[in-house]
Amino acid sequence: MSEALAGQAAALDAADELAACRALFALDDDVVYLDGNSLGALPRHVPARMQDVIAREWGQLRIRSWEESGWWTAPERIGDRIAPLVGADRGTVVVGDSTSVNVFKALVGAVRLAGDDRDEILVDASTFPTDGYVAESAARMTGRRIRALAPQEIVGALGPRTAAVLVNHVDYRSGRLNDLPAMTAAIHAAGALAVWDLCHSAGALPVGVGAHGVDFAVGCTYKYLNGGPGSPAYLYVRGDHQARFDTPLPGWNSHEDPFGMRSAYAPGDGAVRGRVGTPDILSMLALESALDVWDGVSIDAVRAKSLALTDFFLECVEAYVPAGRVSSVTPAAHAERGSQVSLSCEKAGEVMRALIERGVVGDYRRPDVLRFGFTPLYVGFADAERAAGELAALLD
Numbered sequence: 001m002s003e004a005l006a007g008q009a010a011a012l013d014a015a016d017e018l019a020a021c022r023a024l025f026a027l028d029d030d031v032v033y034l035d036g037n038s039l040g041a042l043p044r045h046v047p048a049r050m051q052d053v054i055a056r057e058w059g060q061l062r063i064r065s066w067e068e069s070g071w072w073t074a075p076e077r078i079g080d081r082i083a084p085l086v087g088a089d090r091g092t093v094v095v096g097d098s099t100s101v102n103v104f105k106a107l108v109g110a111v112r113l114a115g116d117d118r119d120e121i122l123v124d125a126s127t128f129p130t131d132g133y134v135a136e137s138a139a140r141m142t143g144r145r146i147r148a149l150a151p152q153e154i155v156g157a158l159g160p161r162t163a164a165v166l167v168n169h170v171d172y173r174s175g176r177l178n179d180l181p182a183m184t185a186a187i188h189a190a191g192a193l194a195v196w197d198l199c200h201s202a203g204a205l206p207v208g209v210g211a212h213g214v215d216f217a218v219g220c221t222y223k224y225l226n227g228g229p230g231s232p233a234y235l236y237v238r239g240d241h242q243a244r245f246d247t248p249l250p251g252w253n254s255h256e257d258p259f260g261m262r263s264a265y266a267p268g269d270g271a272v273r274g275r276v277g278t279p280d281i282l283s284m285l286a287l288e289s290a291l292d293v294w295d296g297v298s299i300d301a302v303r304a305k306s307l308a309l310t311d312f313f314l315e316c317v318e319a320y321v322p323a324g325r326v327s328s329v330t331p332a333a334h335a336e337r338g339s340q341v342s343l344s345c346e347k348a349g350e351v352m353r354a355l356i357e358r359g360v361v362g363d364y365r366r367p368d369v370l371r372f373g374f375t376p377l378y379v380g381f382a383d384a385e386r387a388a389g390e391l392a393a394l395l396d
């Protein structure tokens, strides 16, 4: 569309220290994949690993694999692979279940730690719906009152009645990044516990759950962590809360002596306490294999490229798309932006369908949002320029 911007894209791609990561993924060169914030791309080496898991570990070793292939300890082992990506210490993250289920464990666990004199749960009103549904049920079960507030109103609403606060780190629709350090500090100053949902931040930007004293965190692994469709989620419980974490789902996998088959529950120590039942080993091992792409990758470099990509995409949209046809609902300030750009647009559903036909895959969120996810490991600047060009050609 513009030689200047195309030239700039080529120069930025040539200088990109993460550019080599793209070859690790199974992607077609004629498709620009901007939906890795919904389903991450497949790392090329995962199918061979899964072939081995299925044919040898399951097919030949069968029951022996629980021990010999390390299946039983996979939830903690893989948790330790995710921990550095979110700034957590070893032994504080466990993998398993869905994000929805982990929101329930974390929120009820937080309310129980907060004590009986605190009767309110605050929740981000623009949250991904499942978090809101689970929070409402958790409040009903624990006899607390739920208050849904805009993220900007949460700090002002904290008080001696606040038990726990559940917030999405990055808003899935707008791409707004909430201020985790400042909000967590304010929540603690009020004597409450902070539960963060990291679905749209882990693998896209530094989170620092440990450095900022986050109490509980959850996140999914099939978005920026490329674990595969429905791959298991994770639960972070701050080290000094682990011994008092009273899980609302005490399954046999979290028992201190699971094979003792005792009738009375006694919780195990550490991250294992977040487990429930038998883990979904195939999905879990696909995730473990997929995490290899992060070896040697710095999350600060990922964040720097993510901001450069979203800036550049917005610049190309501004230059190419006829004035007034789209407007960005993603904050312009870097401190308030995750790794996606959301554009509001008339007939957004139809526009996205046509864009996908032209080889630019983003997604659509009701009522009028086009979402473009920028996954720095496999999206480049020429991709951003092409996506803006195709969008402009459609809207012209």
Ligand SMILES: *Cc1c(COP(=O)(O)O)cnc(C)c1O
Residues within 6 Å of the ligand: 098, 099, 100, 101, 127, 128, 130, 131, 168, 172, 197, 199, 200, 220, 233
């Ligand atoms: C994607 C996403 C979820 C998904 O929850 P599942 O239980 O995996 O379906 C939850 N919360 C947020 C903020 C998300 O972005």
